[in-house]
Amino acid sequence: MKVHEYQAKEILKRYGVAVPRGVVTDNPEAVREIAKELGGRVVVKAQIHAGGRGKGGGVKLAKTPDEAVEIAKQIIGMTLVTHQTGPEGRLVGKVLIEEALNIDRELYLGITLDRRIGKPVVMASKQGGMEIEEVAAKDPTAIHREAIDPILGMQPFQARRIAYALGLTGTAFKKCVDFCQKLMQAYIDTDASLAEINPLLVTKEEDVLALDCKMNFDDNALFRHKDIVEMRDLAEEDPLEVEASKHGLNYIKLDGTVGCMVNGAGLAMGTMDIIKHAGGEPANFLDVGGGATAEQVKNAFRIILSDKNVKAILINIFGGIMRCDRIAEGVVQASKEIGLPVPLVVRLEGTNVELGKEILAKSGLNIIAADGMADAATKVVAAVKGA
Ligand code: ADP
Numbered sequence: 556m557k558v559h560e561y562q563a564k565e566i567l568k569r570y571g572v573a574v575p576r577g578v579v580t581d582n583p584e585a586v587r588e589i590a591k592e593l594g595g596r597v598v599v600k601a602q603i604h605a606g607g608r609g610k611g612g613g614v615k616l617a618k619t620p621d622e623a624v625e626i627a628k629q630i631i632g633m634t635l636v637t638h639q640t641g642p643e644g645r646l647v648g649k650v651l652i653e654e655a656l657n658i659d660r661e662l663y664l665g666i667t668l669d670r671r672i673g674k675p676v677v678m679a680s681k682q683g684g685m686e687i688e689e690v691a692a693k694d695p696t697a698i699h700r701e702a703i704d705p706i707l708g709m710q711p712f713q714a715r716r717i718a719y720a721l722g723l724t725g726t727a728f729k730k731c732v733d734f735c736q737k738l739m740q741a742y743i744d745t746d747a748s749l750a751e752i753n754p755l756l757v758t759k760e761e762d763v764l765a766l767d768c769k770m771n772f773d774d775n776a777l778f779r780h781k782d783i784v785e786m787r788d789l790a791e792e793d794p795l796e797v798e799a800s801k802h803g804l805n806y807i808k809l810d811g812t813v814g815c816m817v818n819g820a821g822l823a824m825g826t827m828d829i830i831k832h833a834g835g836e837p838a839n840f841l842d843v844g845g846g847a848t849a850e851q852v853k854n855a856f857r858i859i860l861s862d863k864n865v866k867a868i869l870i871n872i873f874g875g876i877m878r879c880d881r882i883a884e885g886v887v888q889a890s891k892e893i894g895l896p897v898p899l900v901v902r903l904e905g906t907n908v909e910l911g912k913e914i915l916a917k918s919g920l921n922i923i924a925a926d927g928m929a930d931a932a933t934k935v936v937a938a939v940k941g942a
């Protein structure tokens with residue numbers, strides 16, 4: 556799960572991580588008072604779940620409270636396009652009004668999970684402001700890496716090594732050591748999967764602060780972080796994915812034309828591969844799970860069909876715990892209720908397969924039966940081309 560910059564900064568503040576003073580609002584008229592309170596010179600920052608806002612015109616400096624109001628009026632309600640939003644951009648609902656700080660240096664500090672070693676790893680670079688992927692591609696030696704033991708936490712010597720790698724000395728060095736340790740604590744305690752501070756700011760006064768912050772959290776750990784779940788902004792998520800998660804379906808929307816309904820994540824991945832192999836493009840990843848009910852199958856069907864790009868559907872089920880007859884019933888019910896506007900290819904195998912096939916055959920629906928995955932993929936791709 557992702558949160559907005561202002562929410563990530565609220566979390567950091569609880570751990571004593573230094574962040575600029577700021578107030579979030581969706582009302583441009585409230586901005587004058589907020590800006591006065593913050594000292595007059597402020598930065599107005601669009602709150603969307605994507606980076607690159609500065610370059611896209613979503614982060615602007617205001618020298619006076621009146622100017623801040625004008626900028627807030629422009630930014631709230633705008634569709635902000637950055638290299639991370641895709642060409643359709645994102646509608647800005649809120650802005651963060653932040654005190655404008657005196658920038659001396661912009662550095663990079665990020666923590667994420669290194670799956671290869673099974674530990675969080677801190678990445679630090681003097682080249683802040685730039686995307687870390689870009690730094691990694693152009694000059695990988697410019698990134699200092701520090702693997703952290705999740706039980707022991709960040710050791711003081713590791714924090715000092717990071718501050719040294721960032722080229723800091725004196726007061727800024729000490730502040731950075733403190734900053735790194737507190738950030739690591741926040742990352743571990745909240746079950747974060749990413750905490751990216753870009754830029755990590757060193758001010759002319761030698762303060763060290765998180766000028767920007769992006770945090771992601773492990774969805775599987777959210778059950779123990781009710782406060783973070785409350786920060787979820789559904790407006791930032793794909794509506795079909797939100798709908799699917801309500802029904803306990805693992806659904807991810809993609810750009811292709813073949814809608815897929817599959818049970819089991821591995822089979823779903825395999826199905827996507829074989830569709831591509833047959834010359835088609837999957838419209839989604841969808842795992843209906845091991846013990847899906849007819850009701851869930853119906854919901855899955857409805858979600859696939861609400862994607863207007865879908866030109867044909869492939870149902871690929873291996874009945875283990877999931878019985879083929881139950882899937883077949885769900886499909887028949889759903890097609891009767893919602894209608895079947897596109898060709899449907901079904902491949903069933905496993906428990907009660909004969910019964911399942913019989914239900915489909917007797918349904919009177921226009922279903923293309925397939926034997927095996929290759930046959931199913933070929934048939935569904937042909938159906939897309941025909942449609
Ligand atoms: P994004 O990464 O989405 O472009 P940032 O929060 O990193 O957004 O802001 C972009 C740039 O704007 C920063 O690199 C910094 O130069 C400037 N900036 C952001 N917040 C402040 C602030 N409070 N004071 C001064 N400059 C700021």
Ligand code: MG
Nearest residue numbers: 606753754767
């Ligand atoms: Mg940034």
